[in-house]
Amino acid sequence: MLLLLFLAPLAMLAAYSFGTVDVLGRPQLGFTLDNYEQAVQGYNLAIVARTVWYAAAATAICLVLGYTVAYTAARFAGRFSALLVALVVVPWLVSYVVRIYAWKQLLGDDGIVNSAIGMFGVTPVSWIGTPYAVIGGLVYSYLPLMILPLYASLKDMDPSLIDAGKDLFGTPRKTFWFVTLPSTRTGVIGGCMLVFLPALGDFATAQFLGGAQTTMVGNIVADQFVASGQQTFGAALSMGLVLLLVVTVLLGSLLNRRRRGRLSDVVV
Template identity: 50%
Template structure:
């Protein structure tokens, strides 16, 4: 049996899985993006560019720009927080590296929506944070429905996805290279 035939038996299930669960849905979403919905809300596959023209409607431009701003702020904050955390774990974690990584990953065993509701409960006007601030004499502050809360929630949700790849690359880095740079 040729080497090509040997490996194709192993690659076929993964390739089929990737095709069915990645390529097909992407093609369906792309086809739907050109279509529209009828009066009953059913998708109609038709080639129209109206949806893409509507994306640049003056009504949607501020929302698009705000979303881009949130994304850039979230990425920058995740990088600024994630790199030092990943560096610390990789260089100084010692025998506690696995524990520190577990502390990062375990909260993600809980559904994202549940974690979001927990943050809303903490940051609400009658939430734990405002009650603690009231106990020390600071007046009530609105945290929920502010850009800072949105960015904070996004950072909380995506920080681990910044830390883990940086940690993995720092972990593989040869320590003698760092010493040579100094």
């Protein structure tokens, strides 16, 4: 199944990334580095940097919001903890495009957000086409993917560790930094990877909520395959994105491995 649905399409994408297109825009196999040379041009690198920045910002915001929700559900919601998590996940089951388009209506010039701002005498703001709208859309889209692993880590954590941390460190802030957060690091790393990886390849959010100055790599790739007829260049951009994803996964695995090593040393 993996060979058929994952490795084979990826191998075809890699082969096309070294090819050319004919006069009709059809990809032709070959070997040239022109597509990769075009991919590392300054304009494209700026879009890659912007994409990484948007994905990283959305991941950081999701971490803060997700940890707050997961901690509240795991520690204080009692028998309603599963219901609270379910209420967070249920909207995520709605079509992705529908949810993003709903945000376009909310953030429009005549949308609910500007109407609420106007009630306080503040001049309405044009949100659509700004980085705030794109990052906010990414946060809304992928927040449940952060909450779920964090909630699982917090539920598996022994509550007596927090009580012991209060006795050792005194303040709740120190207890969180030196006891709770390290004990749930696996959930933090897992949640960050689950949010960061799809956010890197996202294109619908920037398509609906962004503009010319908020284009992400996914938008460029989609345009090359659908509109521009430069499928080989789109394949080269896709392979660069895949490489970035692989590096992210390896870093996450390395952090988890180091964490397990430290835990083994403590146990020994």
